[in-house]
Amino acid sequence: xxVLEIILNxxxxxxxxxxxxxxxxxxxxxxxxxxxxxxxxxxxxxxxxFFLYTIFEINPFLGLLIILPVSFVINWLFYRGVLVFLVxxxxxxxxxxEKDSILATFGLIFLIQGVVTLVWGTDFRKYLYLxxxxxxxxxxxxxxxxxxCAVAIAIGLITYLLLKFTRSGTALRxxxxxxxxxxxxxxxxxxYNALAFALGGVLIATAGVLISMYLSFEPSIGMVYTMKxxxxxxxxxxxxxxxxxxxxxxxxxxxxxxxxFVDPGLTLAINYALFILILLIRPKGLFGVN
Amino acid sequence: xxIKDSRQVISLFIIIGLLIVLCVLPHISSAYIVSLxxxxxxxxxxxTSWAIFAGPTRYISFAAAAFIGIGSYTTxxxxxxxxxxxxxxxxxxxxxxxxxxxxLATLRLSGIYFVIFTFGLTELIRQLVxxxxxxxxxxxxxxxxxxxxxxxxxxxxxxxxxxxFVSGYILHRSRYGIALRTIGDDETVARHSxxxxxxxxxxxxxxxxxxMSAAGAIMAPRxxxxxxxxxxxxxxxxxIAIMALLGGITHLFGPVLGVIPLVLLLEFLSTxxxxxxLVILGLSFLLIVFLLPNGVVGVGRSLMxxxxxxxxxxxx
Amino acid sequence: xxxxTLLQVSGLKKAFGGLVAVNDIDFHIExxxxxxxxxxxxSGKSTLLNLITGETKKDTGAVKLNGNDISAMQPHQICRNKxxxxxxLVRVLPxxxxxxxxxxxxxxxxxxxxxxxxxxxxxxxxxxVDLGEKSGFLASQLTYIDKKRLELARALANQPILLLxxxxxxxxxxxxxxxxxxxxxxxxxxxITLVIVEHxxxxxRSLCDRVFVMNLGQKIVxxxxxxxxxxxxxxxxxxxxxSE
Numbered sequence: 005x006x007v008l009e010i011i012l013n014x015x016x017x018x019x020x021x022x023x024x025x026x027x028x029x030x031x032x033x034x035x036x037x038x039x040x041x042x043x044x045x046x047x048x049x050x051x052x053x054f055f056l057y058t059i060f061e062i063n064p065f066l067g068l069l070i071i072l073p074v075s076f077v078i079n080w081l082f083y084r085g086v087l088v089f090l091v092x093x094x095x096x097x098x099x100x101x102e103k104d105s106i107l108a109t110f111g112l113i114f115l116i117q118g119v120v121t122l123v124w125g126t127d128f129r130k131y132l133y134l135x136x137x138x139x140x141x142x143x144x145x146x147x148x149x150x151x152x153c154a155v156a157i158a159i160g161l162i163t164y165l166l167l168k169f170t171r172s173g174t175a176l177r178x179x180x181x182x183x184x185x186x187x188x189x190x191x192x193x194x195x196y197n198a199l200a201f202a203l204g205g206v207l208i209a210t211a212g213v214l215i216s217m218y219l220s221f222e223p224s225i226g227m228v229y230t231m232k233x234x235x236x237x238x239x240x241x242x243x244x245x246x247x248x249x250x251x252x253x254x255x256x257x258x259x260x261x262x263x264x265f266v267d268p269g270l271t272l273a274i275n276y277a278l279f280i281l282i283l284l285i286r287p288k289g290l291f292g293v294n
Numbered sequence: 295x296x297i298k299d300s301r302q303v304i305s306l307f308i309i310i311g312l313l314i315v316l317c318v319l320p321h322i323s324s325a326y327i328v329s330l331x332x333x334x335x336x337x338x339x340x341x342t343s344w345a346i347f348a349g350p351t352r353y354i355s356f357a358a359a360a361f362i363g364i365g366s367y368t369t370x371x372x373x374x375x376x377x378x379x380x381x382x383x384x385x386x387x388x389x390x391x392x393x394x395x396x397x398l399a400t401l402r403l404s405g406i407y408f409v410i411f412t413f414g415l416t417e418l419i420r421q422l423v424x425x426x427x428x429x430x431x432x433x434x435x436x437x438x439x440x441x442x443x444x445x446x447x448x449x450x451x452x453x454x455x456x457x458x459f460v461s462g463y464i465l466h467r468s469r470y471g472i473a474l475r476t477i478g479d480d481e482t483v484a485r486h487s488x489x490x491x492x493x494x495x496x497x498x499x500x501x502x503x504x505x506m507s508a509a510g511a512i513m514a515p516r517x518x519x520x521x522x523x524x525x526x527x528x529x530x531x532x533x534i535a536i537m538a539l540l541g542g543i544t545h546l547f548g549p550v551l552g553v554i555p556l557v558l559l560l561e562f563l564s565t566x567x568x569x570x571x572l573v574i575l576g577l578s579f580l581l582i583v584f585l586l587p588n589g590v591v592g593v594g595r596s597l598m599x600x601x602x603x604x605x606x607x608x609x610x
Numbered sequence: 611x612x613x614x615t616l617l618q619v620s621g622l623k624k625a626f627g628g629l630v631a632v633n634d635i636d637f638h639i640e641x642x643x644x645x646x647x648x649x650x651x652x653s654g655k656s657t658l659l660n661l662i663t664g665e666t667k668k669d670t671g672a673v674k675l676n677g678n679d680i681s682a683m684q685p686h687q688i689c690r691n692k693x694x695x696x697x698x699l700v701r702v703l704p705x706x707x708x709x710x711x712x713x714x715x716x717x718x719x720x721x722x723x724x725x726x727x728x729x730x731x732x733x734x735x736x737x738x739v740d741l742g743e744k745s746g747f748l749a750s751q752l753t754y755i756d757k758k759r760l761e762l763a764r765a766l767a768n769q770p771i772l773l774l775x776x777x778x779x780x781x782x783x784x785x786x787x788x789x790x791x792x793x794x795x796x797x798x799x800x801x802i803t804l805v806i807v808e809h810x811x812x813x814x815r816s817l818c819d820r821v822f823v824m825n826l827g828q829k830i831v832x833x834x835x836x837x838x839x840x841x842x843x844x845x846x847x848x849x850x851x852x853s854e
Binding site for chain 1: 352354356399400403405406407409410411413414415417418421422424425428532535539569570571572573574575576577578579580582583584587
C-alpha cells in the first residue's frame with residue numbers, strides 16, 4: 005500500500021524533525037534566545053561525525069560520546085560569554101535584544117560556514133554506515149534511518165521524562181513559563197537559561213550526528229534545518245515538548261506526501277507553505293498557550 | 295535659526311555638486327572606475343532602501359536576494375520584447391506585489407518569524423524558478439542580450455539612487471514617516487493612537503522591496519548570463535544588511551557610509567582572498583553588532599554630543 | 611440600558627489557555643460618569659481594558675458603543691471611535707520629544723489633523739497636563755509622573771468621549787495625588803466619560819460615581835464607592851488589603 009509506505013516514511017522523517025525542534029524549544033522557548041545559527045551546530049556535528057568515522061574509524065554512536073559534551077560546553081560558553089552581554093546591553097527592550105541576537109547569530113553562521121568551508125571545501129560529503137535494508141510492509145528502509153529515528157524518539161522521551169520528574173527539569177519548565185515568577189520562587193534563572201541553551205545545543209548536535217549516517221551534507225545545509233526546527237516549534241507550540249513530536253511528524257508526513265504526489269524537488273516549497281499556513285491560521289501552535 | 299539655514303544650504307550645495315560629478319563621471323573616467331561606481335550605486339540603492347524599512351521598524355529582512363533575482367529574471371524574460379524602462383517598471387511592480395503578500399503574512403508577528411521567512415523566501419523562489427525552468431521551459435540558464443550597456447546601467451542606477459533618497463527624505467518628513475517612527479518606538483502606542491501599524495509596515499516593506507527588484511532588473515544585463523543559482527544568491531542579502539548596519543540605519547545617508555568601504559573591501563577580497571570572504575563577512579557582522587551597534591552614524595552622533603556645549607533637550 | 615448609556619458590555623469572556631481572565635462580564639457606562647473598577651491583582655481588570663480597546667480578542671460577548679458593536683475592532687479603529695487609554699506601565703515614545711509625542715496623538719487620532727493645525731492644540735494639551743515648559747524635552751528623560759502626564763496628553767489629543775485610565779494614579783506621593791485627582795475631576799467636568807482602574811481607594815472615593823469590583827474575572831459587587839468599599843465580599847476579596 006503506497007499511502008502507508010509514504011506515511012511511514014513521513015513518520016521516520018518526523019521523528020528526526022521532532023528532535024531538531026526540541027533543541028530549539030530549549031533555546032528559544034526556555035532561554036528565550038533567537039539563535040539563527042542553530043542549524044549550523046547540526047552541520048558541524050555532522051562533519052565531526054564524518055571526520056571521526058572516516059579518519060579514526062569511530063562509529064557515530066561512539067562519536068556521540070565525544071561530540072555531545074563538546075557541544076554542551078561550547079554552547080554554554082557562547083551563552084555565558086556572548087549572549088549575556090547582549091541581554092545586558094538591551095536593558096530589557098525586547099526588540100533590541102531580538103535584533104542584536106538575530107544579527108550576532110547570523111554573523112556566527114558565516115563564521116562557522118566559512119571555517120568549515122576552509123577545512124572541508126564546499127563539496128557534499130557522505131559516509132556509509134549501517135546501510136543494510138530492513139523490510140517493513142513491503143518497503144525496504146535502510147537500517148541507519150530507522151535507528152536514527154528510534155534514537156531521536158528515545159532521546160525525546162528521555163528529555164520529556166527528565167523535564168517532568170527531576171528538580172532541574174521542573175525549574176527549566178518554570179523558567180519557560182514565566183522567568184520573573186520563577187526568579188521570585190528562588191530559581192536561579194540565569195543559571196537555568198545557560199543550561200537550557202547548552203542542552204539545546206546537545207540535542208541539535210545529536211540530530212546532526214544521526215542525520216550524517218544517512219544523508220549527504222555540505223557547509224550550507226544549516227539554515228534549512230533551522231527553518232525546519234522553527235516550523236516544528238511553531239506547529240507544536242513554543243515551549244511544548246510533546247507538541248514537538250506532533251509537529252515533527254506533521255512536517256515529516258507533509259514532506260513525504262508532497263514528494264510523492266507533487267514533486268520531490270519542491271520539498272522546500274512544502275516546508276514554506278506549512279510555515280505560512282500555521283502563521284496565518286494558528287500562530288501559537290497546536291498546543292500553544294497565549 | 296540662521297545657522298540651521300546655512301547648514302541646510304551647504305548640504306544642498308554639496309549634494310548638487312556630488313550629483314554633477316556623478317553625472318559626468320562616465321565621460322571622464324576609465325571603464326574600471328565606472329564599474330566600481332556601478333557597484334557603489336547598486337549597493338547604495340539596495341542598502342538605503344533596506345534601511346528605510348529596517349531602521350524605524352527594526353525588522354531584519356534577508357529577502358533582498360529574492361527581489362533582486364526577480365528583477366533579473368524579469369529582464370531575462372522581457373529584455374528582447376520591451377524597452378528597458380518598461381522592464382524595470384514591471385520588475386518593480388512584481389517586487390511590490392510579492393513583498394506585499396509576504397508582508398501581510400508575516401509582519402503581524404514577531405521579528406524572528408520575519409527573519410526566517412524572508413531568508414526562506416529567497417530559497418523558495420530559487421527552487422520554484424529552478425523547477426519551472428527545468429520542467430516547463432526546459433532551460434537552465436538564460437542569456438541576456440541587450441544594448442543596455444555600462445553607461446546605461448550606470449545612469450539607471452544613479453536615477454534609482456536619487457529616487458530612493460528623495461523618497462526617503464520626503465517620507466521621513468511626512469505624517470507617514472512619523473507613523474513609521476512611532477511604530478519603531480512603541481508599536482502598541484502607535485496602534486492605540488490610530489495608526490494602522492500593519493498596513494504602514496506592509497506598504498513600506500513593499501515599496502522598499504520594489505526598489506530592490508528595479509536594481510536587479512537594471513543590473514541583469516551586466517551579468518549577461520543568469521540561472522537560479524546566480525540570480526538568487528543569498529550573500530547579497532547579507533552584504534546589504536552589513537553595509538547598512540555599518541553605516542547606521544538611523545539616518546538616511548547612513549548606509550552609504552557603510553557601502554563605500556565594504557564595496558572596496560569586497561573588491562579587494564575577491565581578488566586576493568576569495569575563500570575567506572565568508573569568514574570576513576561573519577566577523578564584520580559580529581564586530582558591528584558588538585562594537586558599532588548604531589553604525590558609523592551612531593559614533594558620529596556620540597562624538598557630536600561630546601563636543602556640543604549645551605543640551606537643550608532635557609532637565610537641567 | 612437607556613439613552614444615556616455610552617458603553618454596554620454583555621457576556622464578555624476571554625480565556626488564555628486554561629486560565630479564564632474575564633468570565634462573562636456585564637456592565638454599562640453612563641455618559642459623563644466616572645466609573646471605577648477595582649479588584650485584587652490578577653482579577654482581570656487589565657484584560658478587560660484590553661478587550662475594550664481591541665488589544666486582545668474576545669472569545670465571546672459584545673461591547674457596544676452607542677449601540678454599535680466594537681468588540682471586533684482593532685486598536686486603531688477603537689481610537690478613531692474616540693476611545694483613548696493610558697497604560698499600567700507608562701508608555702511614551704522615547705526617541706521623540708514631548709511635543710512630538712502629543713503630535714502623534716493629533717495626527718493619527720480621531721481628528722486626523724495636519725501638521726500646521728497642530729501647534730496651538732499641542733500647547734493647549736500640554737498646559738492642561740502642566741507640561742507646557744517641557745515641550746522640547748526628550749520623552750525618555752522625563753520623570754515618572756511627567757511621563758504619566760505626557761501619556762494623558764497624548765490620550766486627550768484624540769478628543770476622546772471615553773477615557774480609560776489604567777492605574778494612572780499609582781506611585782504618586784500625597785501632593786502629586788491630590789493634583790492628579792483634581793486633574794481627573796476637571797476632565798470629567800469637560801464632558802469626558804471616564805473609567806478608572808485603581809488600587810488607590812482614596813481616589814476611588816473622591817472621583818467615582820459608581821464602582822464595580824472584579825475578582826477572578828467576574829464582577830462581584832457594584833454600587834456607590836461607600837457601599838462597595840465596605841461590602842464584606844469586597845473586603846474578603848482583598849483580604850483586608852486597602853491602600854490609602
